[in-house]
Amino acid sequence: MASIGPNEIFFLLQGLKWTVALTLIGFIGGGVFGLLVALARTADHKLARRITAGYIAVFQGTPLLMQLFVVYYGVALIGLDIDAWLAVAIAFTLHASAFLGEIWRGGIQAVPKGQTEAAKALGLHYPSIMKDVILPQAFKIALPATIGFLVQLIKGTSLAAIVGFVELSRAGQIVSNQTFRPLTVFALVGLIYFLICWPLSLWGARQEARLQTASR
Amino acid sequence: MPQSDSAHAPLIALEGVGKWYGSYHALKNVNLTVRKGEKIVLCGPSGSGKSTLIRCINHLEEIQEGSITVEGTRLTDSGRSIDAVRREVGMVFQSFNLFPHKTIMENCILAPMRVKGMEKAKAEAVARTYLERVRILDQADKYPAQLSGGQQQRAAIARALCMEPKAMLFDEPTSALDPEMVKEVLDTMIGLARDGMTMICVTHEMGFARQVADRVVFMASGEIIEEGEPEIFFRNPQHQRTRAFLGEILAHH
Amino acid sequence: MPQSDSAHAPLIALEGVGKWYGSYHALKNVNLTVRKGEKIVLCGPSGSGKSTLIRCINHLEEIQEGSITVEGTRLTDSGRSIDAVRREVGMVFQSFNLFPHKTIMENCILAPMRVKGMEKAKAEAVARTYLERVRILDQADKYPAQLSGGQQQRAAIARALCMEPKAMLFDEPTSALDPEMVKEVLDTMIGLARDGMTMICVTHEMGFARQVADRVVFMASGEIIEEGEPEIFFRNPQHQRTRAFLGEILAHH
Amino acid sequence: MAYNLDFSVVIDRLPELLIACAATIGLAIAGMALATVIGVLGVIARRSTIKPLRAAVIAFVEIIRNTPFLVQIFFVFFALPQIGLRLNPTATAIIALALNGGAYAIEIIRGGVDAIPKGQVEAGLALGLHKAQIFRHIILKPALRTVYPSLTSQFIMLTLTTSVCTSIAAFELTSVAQKIEADTFRSFEVYFSITLLYLVISGLMMGVFGLISRLSFNYPVK
Amino acid sequence: ASLADAKARGKVIIGIQGDNAPWGFVNSSGVQDGLDADIGKAFAESLGLKAEFVPLAVANRIPALMTGKVDVLFATMGMTAERAKTIQYSKPYAGNVLSVYGPKDKKIGSYADLAGIKVGVPKSSAMDTALTAGAGSTASILRFDDDAANIQALLSGQVEAIGGNQFYGDRLDAAAKGKYEAKFDLTTLYNGAGTRPGEKDWNEAINTFLDKIKANGELKTIYAKWMKRDVPPFPEQLPDIPFTVK
C-alpha cells in the first residue's frame, strides 16, 4: 500500500492537465455553438427560437453525467466510431453551448431595444448589428455569468471519468484506491480545484461589481 | 433625368396608411406628402401615433394598409426597398441611442463603412465635417457616457448626417434633455433646416415650430386631424381637439 | 402634568446642529424650534441641506454636533431615544416608499401592529379612519402599483398618520408627481394643517407655503439663512441669496 | 452494429425506478428547503455587524462554490464521523445538498436584498420598525421575488446534482440505475431511460416553481 | 472489430479496469498494471499482437465493449447468469473469494447475523451481487463507488460490516491493526473475459489461450505475483453461463 508521496502528487497534476484541457475544449466549443444558440434563441424566426428553447431545456434539465454517457455511447450505438476525445468534446460542447447560449441570450436581450433600432435606422444589416452593436454590449453584460459557468464547467469535467478520462477527480479516485486514504486525497483534490476556481470567481465578482457601478 | 424631374415631386409620400399593434388601431388612413426641403412639425397628444408614424417611414414598424414611398421607392417588406429607404432617411431618437461601447467618432463612421463600404479615412473625414457642424468635433474621441445630454443628442444628429440622408426624422429630440441643453440641440436643428434639409420632426417646442416649420401637422387617436402653416395653425386652429391641445401646451410654457 | 406645561415649549428643538458626510459639511450650526401645532416650510436651492435636516430629526442620519430634542427626549445614539422620537414623528418621502408587496391596508397596519403591538382589528380600524381622511379608503385592498402617484402619496401620508405621530416631516412630497396629482396631495396636507398637525415640510410649492405655513425657513449651503412669516418672507426677503432664489422659483411658476 | 436495444429490463424494473424518482425528488426538495433557510440566515449573517461572522459566511460561500460537490459530500460522509457526527447516507446527502445549495442561495438572495431601494428601509425606520422587522416584513419578500428566477434555476441544478449522491450510497435514481445496469449489463437502455426521467423530474420542478411564484408573488409591480 | 481486423492492425484493444488494484489499475506512473493487465498482455502475445489498454470504469466497461471501442474485456468481471444474457463470457481465469469483514468484537457468522445492520459493498461488484442475493432483504446494503470508499465507510463507522475480496484483510489491518477480521465467506466468484455476443472468433481465441496458460503454468506465475496465492480450481461449467458461443 502506497502513501501519498511526490509520485502521487505528480499523478494528480497529470490529471489536472486533462481537467484543464477538457475545460478548454468545452468552453471553446461551447462558446462557438453557444453563440449560435443565443442568436437563434433571439432570432425573429419562430421555429429557430422554439428549437433552441427545447435544446436548452433538455441540456439544462438533465445531469451532465447522463449527457456524457448518452452522447459518448449513443453516438457509437448509431454506428459512428469516434474517438473518445471527440465524443467528450461533442458532449461538453453540447452541454456548454446550451448554458452559454442561455446566458448570452440574456445578455442580448438586456441591451436596450433602442440600440437595435438606431442601428437599423442607420441601414445596418443583421450581421453588422449583431457584431458591431449588440454583441459587444451583450458580452459585457453577460461576463460575470459567463465566468460563473466557466467555474461550473471546471468542476463538471470531473464527470468525464465515466468515459475513462483520468482527469483530476478520477486521478484522485485512483490514488485513493492505492493509498486507501480517501479523505486526505479528496482534501487535496478539493484544494486544487479551489485554487483554480477561486481566482476566477473573484474576477467574476469584480466584473459584476464594475458593471453595477457603471449602470448606476 | 428623373432626378431633376422629381424635384417638385414628393420626397416622402404616405397614402392611406393603416397600422395595427395587435388589435389596436394605431394609425388610421394617414395621408402625408413631404416635398424636398420641406420641414414638417408633427404634434399631438401622447399616444396619438406620432412616433408610430415616423417609425413606419423607415420601416422600424410595418404597416398593414396603404403605401409609403420615399424618393420614388415604394417601401415593401423586401429587404432591398427597406435598405434603399433607410439610406435616404436619417433618424434621431428621443433617447439618443448612441452606441455606448464606441467613441463618438466610431459611432459616426460605423454605418458609412458597413453600409456604404466607405474607407475608414474617408468616413472619418466625413464624420469630422458633420461633428464640426454640430460643434462637438473636440469630443470625437470620447465615449457617449462622457458627454452631456445635449452633446450626446448632437452626436446622434451628426451620426445620422454622416450617411448623408435626403431627409431626417426626429422623434422628440429634446424631450429627454435638461432645460439648459434644449437650446443647443434646437439651434443645431435650426441650422440644418436653414441649409435646406428635409425634416419631419415630432416636437412640442412650439417656438421651434414657428421658426422653421413649413407645415405643422396635428395628430390625435392615430389620425391626422389638421395641418397648416404655423402662423395659421397656431392662431386659428380649425378643430376643437387642436384648440384644446394647443391650449394645454401653451399653458405649460 | 408636564404635558400641559410643555404646550408652549418646543415640540422639536435643534440646537447648534452640525452634520458632516465624510469631510463634507452638510449642516452648519442649525438652530430651529418648532412649537406644537406649528407648520414650517423649508426651502432653499438644491443641495442646501433641507433633506439632510429633516432626516436628522428622526435619526435617518446621525449628527456630529449640537443636539436635537423631540418632546423633551434628547436624540442620542441610544436605541431607546431613537425609538421614542420615531414614534412621535411621521415622515413622508418624495418617492412614497410604499411597500410594494403589501396592500395599502397592510402598509398601514404594519407599524401599529409591530411597533405598538396593536391588535389587527384595532389597527385596521385606525387605518380606515386615516385612509378615509386622505380619501382613498376605497383603494385599501389594492397594491401600490395599482394606484396613481397622487393616490400612492396619500396612502403614504395615511400610513404615517396611523402611528398617530405628534409631528409630520415631509420631504418634497409632490415633486415626483405629475402636475394633475399635485393638487390632491397638497389638499390633503392643507387639511392636516387645518386640523392642527405640527409639520415641517420641504417644498417649493409657494402657494402651499403662503396658505398654511406659520414660518418659512430658507436654507443655503447647509445653513439657515433666514426665516419669517410667509407674507413677510416672500414680499420682503432680507438676504440677497433669498431674493435670488425666490426670483428663480417664481419665474418658473 | 450487432447491438439490439432491449428496454424490457427497464420496463421490468419500472416500479423500482419510480420509487427511486420519488427518492430523488425527496432529496431535492429537502435540500432546497434547507438551502433556502441557509440562504436567508446566511444573508442575515453577512449583513450583521459582527465581523468574524461575516468573514465566516464569505469563507463558507467561497469554499463551497469553488470545489466540486463530490468532494463536499465525501467530507460530510467520511470526515464528520471523526468528530462524532455520524449521518446515514440519506441524511448526508440532504445536508451536503443543503450546504451546497445554501452557499449559492446566499449569493443569490444577497443580490436581491442589495437591489431593494434604500427608501424602503428608510420608510421602515421612519415608522419605528427595527432592523429585524424591516428585514422580515419589508425586504425579504420583494428580494426573493427579484431573485426567484435565478434561485429556481439554481434549484434545478441542485436537483440534477442529487445524482452525485450515489457516491456515498444514498438511495436515489442514479444509484438504482447503476444497480440495474450492474445486474443486467444493459447500460444503454438504463442510461437513456433515466436521462429521460431526469428531464421529466426537472420539468415537473419547473412547473411547481411557476405555480409557487404565481401563488406567493402575486402582487403587481410596475 | 473482428479478430482478423485486429490481426490486420497489429494490436488487440483490451478494456481493463482503471482503479481496481490488484486486478487492473493504472499505477502511479500512469501505466496499466495488475493481474488483468498481465493476462491481457499474455493474450496479445499469444496472438503475436501488441496489447493496447483502455482503462475503464465500472460504469462504462460494457458500453465500451458493445460499441466496439475495445475488442475484449479483461475487466474483473464476475460471472453471473443475468449478465451472461448480455455479453459472452470466456472460461473463468480467476477466482475471487468473497467474505464479509467486520469488527472483531461483533458476532457475524452468517447472512442471518447481517439482518438489520448496515453492510457496505463496492457498487456493481461481485460482493454486491452475492450479498444482495444472500441478505438483500434483511440487511441494509450501501453501495459505494469503489473499494476505497467501501473500506473507509467501515473505518468511519458508517457501516458495521462490508463485503470484500481476499485483499481487504491486509488493508483493514494497515488502517487499524487488529480491529477487523474476515467473518464468513460469501462465495467464490469467477472472473471471465468478456466479448460481444455471437463473436465466435474472439471467444475461441481467448478460451484457447486460457487453456494454454492454465496448462503451462503461466497463469500460476501471474496469479502468484498479484494474488499471492494459488490458482483456484475452476469449474467445468457454471449454470446458465455458457463459456462458448453456441
Ligand SMILES: Nc1ncnc2c1ncn2[C@@H]1O[C@H](COP(=O)(O)OP(=O)(O)OP(=O)(O)O)[C@@H](O)[C@H]1O
Ligand atoms: N410596440 C407596441 N405594441 C403595442 N402598442 C403600441 C406599441 N407602440 C406603441 N403602441 C401604442 O400605439 C399608440 C401610439 O403610440 P406612439 O408611441 O406612436 O404615440 P406618440 O404619439 O408617439 O406618443 P408620445 O407623445 O407619448 O410619444 C399608443 O397607444 C401606444 O400605446
Ligand SMILES: Nc1ncnc2c1ncn2[C@@H]1O[C@H](COP(=O)(O)OP(=O)(O)OP(=O)(O)O)[C@@H](O)[C@H]1O
Ligand atoms: N449620503 C450622502 N453622502 C455624501 N453626501 C451627501 C449624502 N447625502 C447628501 N449629501 C450631500 O449633502 C448636501 C445636502 O444634501 P441634501 O439632500 O440635504 O440637499 P437638499 O437641500 O435636500 O437638496 P435637493 O433639493 O436637491 O433635495 C448635498 O451637497 C449632497 O450632495
Ligand SMILES: [Mg+2]
Ligand atoms: Mg412618441
Ligand SMILES: [Mg+2]
Ligand atoms: Mg432633498
